[in-house]
Amino acid sequence: xxxxxxxxxxxxxITALHQSWKNDPxxxxxxxxxxxxxYELGSGNAPQEKGNAxxxxxxxPYTVPPESAExxxxxxxxxxxxxxxxxxxxxxxxxxxxxKACTPVNLEEMGFREEDMDQPANIGTFMDGRTFTLRExxxxxxxxxxxxxxxxxxxxxxxxxxxxxxxxxxxRANGVDYGPEVRRDAFFHLCKxxxxxxxxxxxxxxxxxxxLEGGEGAIVLLDALVKRCPAVGVSHIEMGMAHRGRLNVLxxxxxxxxxxxxxxxxxxxxxxxxxxxSDVKYHLGYAxxxxxxxxxxxVRLSSNPSHLEAVYPVVEGRARAMQHxxxxxxxxxxxxxxxxxDAAFAGQGLVAxxxxxxxxxxxxxxxxxxxxxxxxxxxxxxxxxxxxxxxATDVAQMLQSPILHINGESPExxxxxxxxxxxxxxxxxxDIILDMYCYRRxxxxxxxxxxxxxxxxxKRIEARPTAAxxxxxxxRERGELTEQQEHDIREHIWDGMEQALQQMKExxxxxxxxxxxQDADETPIPRTSVRTGISPELFQSVGNxxxxxxxxxxxxxxxxxxxxxxRREAFRDGGLLDWGMAEALAWGSLLTEDxxxxxxxxxxxxxxxxxxxxxxHDFNDGSLYTPLxxxxxxxxxxxxxxxxxxxxxxxxxxxGYALDSPDALVMWEAQFGDFANGAQVIVDQFIAxxxxxxxxxxxxxxxLPHGYEGAxxxxxxxxxxxxxxxxxxxxxxVINPTTPAQYFHALRRxxxxxxxxxxxxxxxxxxxxxxxxxxPHREFLAPSRFHEVLPDPDAPAPDQVTRAVxxxxxxxxxxxxxxxxxxxxxxxxxxxxxxxxxxxxxxxYLLAPYQKVRDFVWCQEEPSNMGAWGHLRNRMxxxxxxxxxxxxxxxxxxxxxxxxxxxxxAQKRLIATAFGPRAQS
Numbered sequence: 001x002x003x004x005x006x007x008x009x010x011x012x013x014i015t016a017l018h019q020s021w022k023n024d025p026x027x028x029x030x031x032x033x034x035x036x037x038x039y040e041l042g043s044g045n046a047p048q049e050k051g052n053a054x055x056x057x058x059x060x061p062y063t064v065p066p067e068s069a070e071x072x073x074x075x076x077x078x079x080x081x082x083x084x085x086x087x088x089x090x091x092x093x094x095x096x097x098x099x100k101a102c103t104p105v106n107l108e109e110m111g112f113r114e115e116d117m118d119q120p121a122n123i124g125t126f127m128d129g130r131t132f133t134l135r136e137x138x139x140x141x142x143x144x145x146x147x148x149x150x151x152x153x154x155x156x157x158x159x160x161x162x163x164x165x166x167x168x169x170x171x172r173a174n175g176v177d178y179g180p181e182v183r184r185d186a187f188f189h190l191c192k193x194x195x196x197x198x199x200x201x202x203x204x205x206x207x208x209x210x211x212l213e214g215g216e217g218a219i220v221l222l223d224a225l226v227k228r229c230p231a232v233g234v235s236h237i238e239m240g241m242a243h244r245g246r247l248n249v250l251x252x253x254x255x256x257x258x259x260x261x262x263x264x265x266x267x268x269x270x271x272x273x274x275x276x277x278s279d280v281k282y283h284l285g286y287a288x289x290x291x292x293x294x295x296x297x298x299v300r301l302s303s304n305p306s307h308l309e310a311v312y313p314v315v316e317g318r319a320r321a322m323q324h325x326x327x328x329x330x331x332x333x334x335x336x337x338x339x340x341x342d343a344a345f346a347g348q349g350l351v352a353x354x355x356x357x358x359x360x361x362x363x364x365x366x367x368x369x370x371x372x373x374x375x376x377x378x379x380x381x382x383x384x385x386x387x388x389x390x391x392a393t394d395v396a397q398m399l400q401s402p403i404l405h406i407n408g409e410s411p412e413x414x415x416x417x418x419x420x421x422x423x424x425x426x427x428x429x430x431d432i433i434l435d436m437y438c439y440r441r442x443x444x445x446x447x448x449x450x451x452x453x454x455x456x457x458x459k460r461i462e463a464r465p466t467a468a469x470x471x472x473x474x475x476r477e478r479g480e481l482t483e484q485q486e487h488d489i490r491e492h493i494w495d496g497m498e499q500a501l502q503q504m505k506e507x508x509x510x511x512x513x514x515x516x517x518q519d520a521d522e523t524p525i526p527r528t529s530v531r532t533g534i535s536p537e538l539f540q541s542v543g544n545x546x547x548x549x550x551x552x553x554x555x556x557x558x559x560x561x562x563x564x565x566x567r568r569e570a571f572r573d574g575g576l577l578d579w580g581m582a583e584a585l586a587w588g589s590l591l592t593e594d595x596x597x598x599x600x601x602x603x604x605x606x607x608x609x610x611x612x613x614x615x616x617h618d619f620n621d622g623s624l625y626t627p628l629x630x631x632x633x634x635x636x637x638x639x640x641x642x643x644x645x646x647x648x649x650x651x652x653x654x655x656g657y658a659l660d661s662p663d664a665l666v667m668w669e670a671q672f673g674d675f676a677n678g679a680q681v682i683v684d685q686f687i688a689x690x691x692x693x694x695x696x697x698x699x700x701x702x703x704l705p706h707g708y709e710g711a712x713x714x715x716x717x718x719x720x721x722x723x724x725x726x727x728x729x730x731x732x733x734v735i736n737p738t739t740p741a742q743y744f745h746a747l748r749r750x751x752x753x754x755x756x757x758x759x760x761x762x763x764x765x766x767x768x769x770x771x772x773x774x775x776p777h778r779e780f781l782a783p784s785r786f787h788e789v790l791p792d793p794d795a796p797a798p799d800q801v802t803r804a805v806x807x808x809x810x811x812x813x814x815x816x817x818x819x820x821x822x823x824x825x826x827x828x829x830x831x832x833x834x835x836x837x838x839x840x841x842x843x844x845y846l847l848a849p850y851q852k853v854r855d856f857v858w859c860q861e862e863p864s865n866m867g868a869w870g871h872l873r874n875r876m877x878x879x880x881x882x883x884x885x886x887x888x889x890x891x892x893x894x895x896x897x898x899x900x901x902x903x904x905x906a907q908k909r910l911i912a913t914a915f916g917p918r919a920q921s
Contacts, residue, residue, distance in 0.1 A: 022073055033163075074111060075121050075137060081105040083166070084154045086145025087405060093437045094409040094467075095376070095460055102146070103138070144173040148413040150405035155397045161428055165402055168420055178412055180480045186220045186411035187475055187486075190468035192252050192493055193219040199497045200247070204265040206447060210282050212245030213441035215373045216467050217408035218339070221436065222253045224418035225337070225369065230295040232426045234335045236322055239301040240315035241339035242308050243282040244373060246301075249339075254288045254299055258500035263508050279303070279693040302656075303694035305685040308344035313354045313649045314686065317656025319365045324596070324635060325660065331366025332426060339371045342392035342435075343378025352395050353649035358431050359399070362600055362641025363653055367425040370396070370433045374408075375440040380453040393435045401431045408438030409467045439464075525730045525755055527839045532748035533782035534589050542588035543571030546581070546627050554619045563613055576774035579767065580611040582740035584628065585780065586747040590665055591631040591638055595751050598661070600641040600654060601669030601703070608671050608705065611768040614640050647678030651702075655686050658700035665751050666700050673704030673718020673762065674895075680722075687758045688726035697756035701747070706736070706762040707810045708861040708896055710903035717862060717895035720835075723760050724871035727836040732758040734836040736809040738767070738790065741775035742833055745786035767810055788839035790831040791846050794820070803827040803855040804847060805887075805914050806876065808835055808868055811861050818911050827915060828853075835868050840879055847880070856884045859914040861907070863892035887914035 021028045021036045028036075085104035117135040132140070145151060153165045193216035200209050212218065229237065241249065250256040263269055264281040271278035285303035289296050302318065304311035319336040328334055345351055357363035372393065378386050389395070393403045402424060406417050414436070421432045439461050443450040451458040465473075475481035547568045549555065555564060569575040577585070587597050602608070605615040616625045628638040643650040651668050658666035670676040676683070683702075690696040704718035723734055737743045743761070750759050767773040778784075794816065795801070803826055805815060812831050819827060828850055830843070847853065858876065860867040864886055877883055888910050897903045 022076070032159075075134070078105060078107075078110065078112075078137070079141065082141040082145045083151075086141070087150030087152050089142075089146040090150030090405060091146070091148055092150050092405040092407040092435075093376075094407055095439055095457075095464075103142070104146070107138075140173070144169060148407040148410040149417065152391075152393075152397075152403040152405070156400040156402065158400065161400075161402075161430075164424075164427070168423075172416060176412070176416060178415060180478075182415065183412065183475060183478075183480060186224075186415060187468065187471050187481065188489060189220045189223050189252065190216050190411065190466075190471055191489055193248055194466050194468045195490060195493045196248055196251055196497070199494065200265070201446065203262070203501060207265050208280075208282070208445045208447065209247055210243040210245065210445055211440075211442050212248040212373075213466075214461065215245060215375055215408055215436070215438040215440070216248075217411065217414050217436060217438060218245060218371060218373050219248060219252050220411045221371060221406075221414040221418045221434065222249065222337075224415040225422060226253060226290065226297065226299065227292055228419060228422055229297055229335065230292045232422055233332045234422075234426075235295075235297060236319075236326070236334040237297065237299045237337050238315050238319040238322065238334065239299065239337045239339070240304060240311040241301065242304065242311075242341060242344065243306065244341055244375075245339075246282045250284075250286055250301065254286050254301055255290065256286045256288070258497055259504040262501050262504045266504075266508065268508075283693070285694060303690070303696065305681075305693075307681050307685055308341065309348040309350045309354075310652065310681050310685055312338055312340075312350065313357070313652030313682075314656035314659070316354060316357065316363065316365055316368065317653035317658075318660050319368075319656075320363065320653070321657040321660035323365065324637075327635060331364070331429060334365070335422075335425070336365050336368040337371070338368055339373060341378065342372055342374040342376065342383070343381060343386045345370075345372050346387035346389065346392040346395060347378070350648050350652075352398070353644070353646040354653075355396060355399055355431065356644055356646070357649055357653065360641075360644060362639070362643065363650075364429075366429045368431045369421045369425055370431060372433065372435045374435050374437045376437070377440055377450075377454065377457070379444045380450075382454070382457075391435065393433050396431070396433045399431050401433060403433045403435060405435045405437060408436045409470055411467075411471055438467075525733060525757060525837050526753065527788065527837065527841060529745070529749050529786040529788065530753050531783050531785045532745045532752055533780060533784035534748075536777075536781060538589055538592060539585070539777065539780060540571070542585055542592070542631075545588060545630050546584050547571055548627070549616075550625060553616070553623070553625055555616055556619045559613060559616070574777060576776055577740050577780070578611070578769070578774050579740045579743060579764065580607070580613070582744040582775060582780070583612065583747070584614070586744045587638060587665070588628055588631060590748060590751055591628065591636060593751075594636045594663075596636050596639075596661060596664035597628070598639045598641075598654075598657065598664060599667040599669060600643045600650060601667075602643055602645060602671040604669045605640050605642050609765055609768050647675055648682055651676075651679040652682045652686070655682060655698065655700050658698050659696060662697065662699065662756060663751070664699075665747060667703055668700065669703040669763075670705065670718070672715050673706040674714050674716065676702070676704050677719060677722070683723070684726065688723075688731055691731055691757075692729055698758055699750055699756050701750055701759045701761060703761050703763050705765050707765045707767070708903065708907065709766050710900040711896075712898045713894040713896045717866065718762055719866070719895070720762060720862065720868055721866045721870055724836060724868060727871070730755075730757070730837060732760060732836070733834065734760045734762075735834045736762040737833050738764075738809060738812050738831055739773065739775050739779070741779035741784070742786060742790070744775075744780055745784065749786050762809060764810055767813070770813065772813055786833070787842075788832075788834040789842040789846055790833055792828045792830060795828045796825045798849040799852065800825050801828045801850045802852050803857060803915070804850060804853045805829045805857045805859050806832060806872075806884075807859045807914075808832040809861075811859060811911075814907070814911050815859060815914060818915065822915075824915060832868070832872075835871065838872070838875055838879075843876075843879060855917075856880060856882050857887055857914050858884045859887040859910065861888065861910065862895065863889040865891040866895060887911075887916075 017028055017032055018036055021033055081104050089102035089104050091098040112134065118133045120131045120133055121137060151169060153162060156162050193212060197211045197213045226237065247261060251258060251261055283304055285301050287300040289298050302311050302315055315336055315338055319334050322334045323331050326333055358368065374392060376383060396403060404417050406413055417434050421434055424432050441461055472481060472486050476483065547564065567581055570577050570581055591597060606613055614626060614628065632638060647670065654666055654668040687700065690698065706718035706720065708716045727734060735746055737746055746761065805827055807815060807829065808831060812829060815829050830846055858869055858872065860869055867888065869886060869888065873884060889906055897906055
């Protein structure tokens with residue numbers, strides 16, 4: 001049922017259905033029942049929550065005939081109250097004593113009295129339509145909605161989803177018996193999880209491992225989920241998690257060799273790393289192939305930093321890329337699975353940002369299964385200090401996804417929750433949240449003393465048996481496990497770990513594994529770029545696609561006049577190409593060479609500065625036309641998505657997407673480069689350092705609009721200095737191109753060069769429309785390439801030159817205009833198009849003819865404590881064996897002036913300084 005169907009029904013039919021539902025909720029279609037229930041709740045006719053129990057007023061005593069409409073109506077209200085608020089009385093917290101007297105409603109205030117409890121009530125088809133006493137009904141409701149799982153789903157508007165969930169809950173209430181085999185398997189995994197931590201604690205005393213002790217139930221749930229994936233069509237799992245319990249998951253879910261894990265604890269462990277960096281063991285990722293029921297299941301855990309939740313968007317991007325590669329259009333074969341901590345899920349804003357992506361066209365992955373290992377503490381911070389909401393999961397209600405709060409010491413409920421989550425995800429393609437309540441038996445790490453700040457909490461935990469011990473007792477009481485069998489299971493697990501440790505000690509070098517399945521690039525970045533020019537035929541072919549419109553398509557009149565007509569002139573009549581044309585030409589040429597193209601960012605379809613217009617809108621009917629999509633074939637597609645207003649989540653997503661798209665051109669564009677620092681964690685921890693730490697290769701491109709035009713501190717600087725500060729070990733390339741052709745070649749080089757490195761592009765703003773900032777056809781054709789350094793096209797005779805001004809970016813055009821206006825003939829201007837790695841040989845080659853240069857100048861628009869000056873000052877000085885004079889803004893706390901008059905004065909001053917006499921020391 002949907003809103004359009006509802007709107008077509010006659011009002012009298014709706015009224016009749018409503019009355020039937022009030023008499024017996026189960027007498028109407030479940031979708032209508034769910035809608036009426038929401039209507040009653042919203043209109044205030046249904047029970048209203050008050051505190052933890054609820055309060056109902058204006059209720060007459062229950063003692064009316066049990067078959068009457070009033071009786072059925074009251075009991076129906078009671079049922080609804082349990083469905084909506086039963087989770088508040090559920091017993092999912094293993095550290096809390098079950099309150100058997102807790103009910104989500106105040107029975108007396110509803111009009112129910114003790115003497116009414118044994119009165120019969122027939123409420124239609126509920127409980128198979130049989131007549132039960134009120135006491136029996138309440139008992140059934142308590143069992144169904146207030147057990148080891150608390151269900152939150154009445155925030156969901158979708159009636160089909162709510163009906164499906166209700167049916168699953170009903171089936172569970174009728175009894176689910178997994179049988180002795182499943183129960184023993186759950187017990188086995190509890191023991192494996194427990195003994196793994198105990199073994200590490202005894203064999204590697206004092207070593208940090210961020211134990212899972214107290215949350216061993218996570219292994220039961222994950223194992224159940226993994227084993228059931230092939231049966232529902234899942235062939236790949238993309239996992240992400242923080243450090244808590246990570247080693248346990250690696251050992252018991254991904255089956256990373258124990259010998260390798262143990263070797264990583266040894267003091268002489270040296271990882272395979274071409275540049276000798278690597279990372280701590282509880283940050284490392286791993287990939288494996290598990291065989292389940294004769295089918296292969298590929299499981300991969302992404303490497304991550306200690307920055308909690310930072311890996312979450314990366315996992316989503318990897319899943320989306322894998323779905324693209326597998327042509328998994330329905331998104332049923334690749335499952336994102338993300339583990340969180342309760343404090344981080346509630347506290348890290350990145351969680352809400354990524355959740356918000358889950359149903360957006362450019363970012364949806366068919367639903368993520370979230371497992372929160374809710375140990376009810378964040379380092380030393382308790383829930384009352386960590387969040388304002390009742391649950392850590394409340395932020396996820398915005399997705400209208402079901403939320404299950406599960407007792408981490410109830411293995412069969414954990415198995416049921418895993419099955420429920422997988423079935424829900426595969427059916428509805430939406431996220432689902434499993435909030436597993438447990439505890440942390442040790443401190444934040446193994447050297448931390450939790451009792452310093454939580455003494456009573458710690459005492460309760462220390463006095464509590466482990467989950468495996470509790471479940472072992474339960475199985476013995478069932479007659480499904482003997483003490484000897486339990487002893488044998490534990491001994492078998494322990495002996496296996498002892499054997500692995502001994503094998504590691506005998507041959508330690510045999511058990512070194514790379515951090516991921518990827519090999520890091522040992523090849524340094526070439527200082528001279530590969531040739532990337534295209535043929536005249538390809539130039540014209542792509543140009544035709546970019547300038548042709550479908551029959552009947554009417555573009556906006558202004559676009560037709562100023563954009564499309566100019567583009568036709570450039571491609572068809574030999575005109576000059578601007579930035580937007582060069583970019584589109586690069587994309588089109590790569591598509592013909594079988595390279596997938598993806599760009600996302602805020603407003604990127606049009607472009608912040610209205611220069612791109614990659615997606616055209618029909619002026620008459622609003623229909624869309626994307627010219628480059630005409631080149632799509634197979635998995636080679638052009639995809640451009642306006643993103644949500646978020647930097648961290650979207651850049652993290654695109655980084656993950658690029659990880660699994662090695663032959664694609666994957667780009668993220670900041671609305672203004674100034675705003676990219678909203679994703680600083682992704683830049684610092686992944687883009688700059690992932691290859692050194694985790695051997696991860698990545699070709700992602702960051703497009704960061706940068707340039708001083710008097711727009712103030714928030715719209716001038718992409719903080720070039722921050723990216724340059726991160727440069728080392730040939731970890732990325734940083735460019736600031738000044739011509740459309742250079743930008744064209746940079747994009748093509750990113751795919752065609754033989755190294756996989758992130759590319760940081762400081763893109764222009766005013767140059768997008770500046771008359772001089774255009775490129776002729778020949779600069780796009782073979783055998784042309786990207787030039788790391790550009791010579792001066794208007795250089796004076798070498799024997800007249802005594803000053804060399806070096807610069808990068810837009811300021812070149814201001815310098816050239818100043819020199820021309822004043823007929824200055826003693827200065828050559830050299831542009832650094834690539835700032836890192838520095839093309840030293842090209843620089844010295846270009847300056848070689850100018851033997852009389854004595855005044856070496858670095859000119860930039862940015863303040864001296866920003867921009868490229870700090871990065872290049874010593875490097876350039878050593879290269880030319882001289883000191884450089886600085887021409888630019890003085891040190892500033894903010895990047896730029898706010899007033900245009902101040903900007904103009906500063907700009908004029910720095911340009912004049914570049915041509916002034918050499919400062920006397």
